[in-house]
Amino acid sequence: MKTYLRILQFAKPYSRFVPLYTIYTVLGIIFGLLNFTLLIPLLSVLFGTVGADDAAAMVTTKPEFSLSLEYFKDFFNYHFGQVILEKGRQGALLFVCIIIVCSVFLSNLFKYLALRVVGALRAHVVKKIRHATYERVTQLHLGYFSNERKGDLMTRMTVDIQEVENSVVNTMTVVIREPISIIAFFVVLFTMSVKLTLFTLILLPLSGILIAGIAKRLKRAAQQGQESLSFILTIIDETLSGIRVIKAFNAEPYILDKFNQQNDRYAHLQRSIANKRDLASPFSEFMGVTVVAGLLWFGGNLVLNQQSELKAEEFITYIVLFSQVLVPAKAMSAAFSNIQRGLVSGDRILKVIDTKPQVTDKPNAKVLPEFRHEIEFQDVRFGYGDHTVLQDINLHIQKGKTIALVGPSGGGKSTLADLIPRFYDPTAGSILIDGHDIRDYTTESVRDKIGVVTQESILFNDTIFNNIAFNKTDATEEEVIAAAKIANAHEFIVKAPEGYQTLIGDRGSRLSGGQRQRLSIARAILQNPPILILDEATSALDTESEKLVQEALTNLMKNRTSVVIAHRLSTIQYADEIVVLQQGSIVERGTHEDLLQHGGLYAKLTQMQLVS
Structure with missing residues (x-):
C-alpha cells in the first residue's frame, strides 16, 4: 500500500x-443504473402487468421535487403513466426503448470522457516517474554505477516503468470508479430489498479473501521475474559490448548457454505469474455466479411463497442489477492481482529514486570564482567503506603548471584526480581552489572550470559537430572548426562523408581510436577550461595516432593547469612536477631528473619500461 501511495x-x-474524472464517472454510473432500472417498466409492459386500464399501478400526480431516489422513481412513473394513458402499451414500449437508447448513449459518452482523463493522467504520471528516475541516475556518484549492473538499471528505467504504467497507473481508475459503482448498485438494491441484499453481503467477502491469497503469491513471483529480466539485459549488454572478445575466444556456445539459463528461468517465472494472475478473473466470476445462484434460490423461494415485497418483474430486475455488481467486483479483483507485479516494479523504481547522492551542494553553496592561483590538497583521505584508497594527501598545484601522477596500478591516481571535479568528495581533509573549499561551492561551478580527457573516448551516437559542441549549444561552426584544428582533427573530419554532420555511430564506432581521442580533445578545447585532467589519453593508440594526439594535447595544455595520469612515463618527462603514488600515499615527488637521481620507485618504473 505504501508503494501505491x-x-x-x-x-x-x-x-x-x-474532480473531472469523478464527475464523468458518477454521471456514467447514474445513466448506467438507469439502463437497468428501466427493465422494470419494460417488463411490466411486456408481461401485461401494467396497462391503460390499470390506473392503480400508475402515479397520477406529479411528485414534488426532492433529492431522493423515490422522487426520480415517481417522476419517471408519472410520465410513464401519462404515455400509457395517451399512447397505450405499444406507445409505452417505444417510450421506454427510446429512454434506454438515450441512457446508454449518455452512459457510454461519460465513460469515454472519463477514459480521456485517465489517458492524460497515465501519461502525466509515467512522464514524471521516468523524469524522476533519470534525473536521480544522473545525480548519483560514480561509485554507484560500479556497484550496480547496467542491465538492472536499464530494466528499472524501461521495463519496470512500463509495468507500473500497465498495472498500477491503469488501475488507478479502479480506486475511484469501481467502489462508486458498487456503492451505487447496493444503494439501489437496498431500496428494492433489504433482506436479499443482506444475504448477498454475507457471501461476497469469501471470494475477496481467497483472491487476496492468490495476489500475495503473485507478488513474490513478480519480484523474482523482474530480477531475472535484469540479468538477461545485463547479459545482452555485455554481449553487444564484448562481441569481439566472444568471437575471438569461440565463446558463442558459452555465452548462449549463460543466456539460455536466465531465459529459461524468466520464462518459467512468467508462466507462474500468468497462471496466478489469470486465476483471479475466472475464480471471481465463478464465486460471483455461485452467489447469484444462491440468491436465485433464496429470493426465488421468497417470491414463489409470496414472502417477498418484490414482484416477479422486480425480482428479475434485482437479479440483473446484482449481476452487474459482479462486473466492478471482478474488475477490482483482477486489478488487485495485476497490480502486484506493478508494485514490485514500483519498489524497484523508488529504490533508485530514494538513493541519496553522496555528492551534493550545500543549501547556501555559492558560485566558485575564477581560478587564479592554485589547487591544494590538505590531509585528504578517501575510501569505500573500510577500504582506504587515499591517505594523508598533501599537494599544491600552481596555476599554469603540469603535474603528473604516476605509480603502480591501484595506487589511487585516478581517484585523486576524480576528487578535483567532485566526482567524489573526500572522507577527510579538504580540496581548495584559491583557498576555497570546493564543497562550499556548487558542483556545476566547480566542473565548469575543469576539462576531462579520459583513456577511453566517451562519445555519443550523434554527429561530429554535436560531439565537439557537447553541452555548448551556442557554439558556432567557426568555433567548432577552430577547436578541431587545434586538436588535429579537422583534416579527417572534412574527409568524412558529410563532414562535421557525419554520424559517428554508437560510442564513435565508425572512427579509429586516434580519431575518437582527437574529438574528445576538441570537445575539451571548445569548453576552454582553465584546469585539465588527462587520464592516460594516449596509452591505447598506435604510434602515428599517438603522435597526432600528443600534439593535440600539447596544444590543449598551453596556458592551462594540467593534472596528467600517465602509465607511459615517456609522455610526462617534461612535467613541472611528478607525483608518485603507491598504495594510496605519495611516496615521491619532483622533476623527472630529480626522481631518476633519487633511485626510488619512479626510477625503477622507468627502468622497467625501458627494458620492456
Whole structure:
C-alpha cells in the first residue's frame, strides 16, 4: 500500500484529473443504473402487468421535487403513466426503448470522457516517474554505477516503468470508479430489498479473501521475474559490448548457454505469474455466479411463497442489477492481482529514486570564482567503506603548471584526480581552489572550470559537430572548426562523408581510436577550461595516432593547469612536477631528473619500461 501511495504522489496536481474524472464517472454510473432500472417498466409492459386500464399501478400526480431516489422513481412513473394513458402499451414500449437508447448513449459518452482523463493522467504520471528516475541516475556518484549492473538499471528505467504504467497507473481508475459503482448498485438494491441484499453481503467477502491469497503469491513471483529480466539485459549488454572478445575466444556456445539459463528461468517465472494472475478473473466470476445462484434460490423461494415485497418483474430486475455488481467486483479483483507485479516494479523504481547522492551542494553553496592561483590538497583521505584508497594527501598545484601522477596500478591516481571535479568528495581533509573549499561551492561551478580527457573516448551516437559542441549549444561552426584544428582533427573530419554532420555511430564506432581521442580533445578545447585532467589519453593508440594526439594535447595544455595520469612515463618527462603514488600515499615527488637521481620507485618504473 505504501508503494501505491508513493506512485499516486506522481499524479499531482490531482486537481487536473480527479474532480473531472469523478464527475464523468458518477454521471456514467447514474445513466448506467438507469439502463437497468428501466427493465422494470419494460417488463411490466411486456408481461401485461401494467396497462391503460390499470390506473392503480400508475402515479397520477406529479411528485414534488426532492433529492431522493423515490422522487426520480415517481417522476419517471408519472410520465410513464401519462404515455400509457395517451399512447397505450405499444406507445409505452417505444417510450421506454427510446429512454434506454438515450441512457446508454449518455452512459457510454461519460465513460469515454472519463477514459480521456485517465489517458492524460497515465501519461502525466509515467512522464514524471521516468523524469524522476533519470534525473536521480544522473545525480548519483560514480561509485554507484560500479556497484550496480547496467542491465538492472536499464530494466528499472524501461521495463519496470512500463509495468507500473500497465498495472498500477491503469488501475488507478479502479480506486475511484469501481467502489462508486458498487456503492451505487447496493444503494439501489437496498431500496428494492433489504433482506436479499443482506444475504448477498454475507457471501461476497469469501471470494475477496481467497483472491487476496492468490495476489500475495503473485507478488513474490513478480519480484523474482523482474530480477531475472535484469540479468538477461545485463547479459545482452555485455554481449553487444564484448562481441569481439566472444568471437575471438569461440565463446558463442558459452555465452548462449549463460543466456539460455536466465531465459529459461524468466520464462518459467512468467508462466507462474500468468497462471496466478489469470486465476483471479475466472475464480471471481465463478464465486460471483455461485452467489447469484444462491440468491436465485433464496429470493426465488421468497417470491414463489409470496414472502417477498418484490414482484416477479422486480425480482428479475434485482437479479440483473446484482449481476452487474459482479462486473466492478471482478474488475477490482483482477486489478488487485495485476497490480502486484506493478508494485514490485514500483519498489524497484523508488529504490533508485530514494538513493541519496553522496555528492551534493550545500543549501547556501555559492558560485566558485575564477581560478587564479592554485589547487591544494590538505590531509585528504578517501575510501569505500573500510577500504582506504587515499591517505594523508598533501599537494599544491600552481596555476599554469603540469603535474603528473604516476605509480603502480591501484595506487589511487585516478581517484585523486576524480576528487578535483567532485566526482567524489573526500572522507577527510579538504580540496581548495584559491583557498576555497570546493564543497562550499556548487558542483556545476566547480566542473565548469575543469576539462576531462579520459583513456577511453566517451562519445555519443550523434554527429561530429554535436560531439565537439557537447553541452555548448551556442557554439558556432567557426568555433567548432577552430577547436578541431587545434586538436588535429579537422583534416579527417572534412574527409568524412558529410563532414562535421557525419554520424559517428554508437560510442564513435565508425572512427579509429586516434580519431575518437582527437574529438574528445576538441570537445575539451571548445569548453576552454582553465584546469585539465588527462587520464592516460594516449596509452591505447598506435604510434602515428599517438603522435597526432600528443600534439593535440600539447596544444590543449598551453596556458592551462594540467593534472596528467600517465602509465607511459615517456609522455610526462617534461612535467613541472611528478607525483608518485603507491598504495594510496605519495611516496615521491619532483622533476623527472630529480626522481631518476633519487633511485626510488619512479626510477625503477622507468627502468622497467625501458627494458620492456
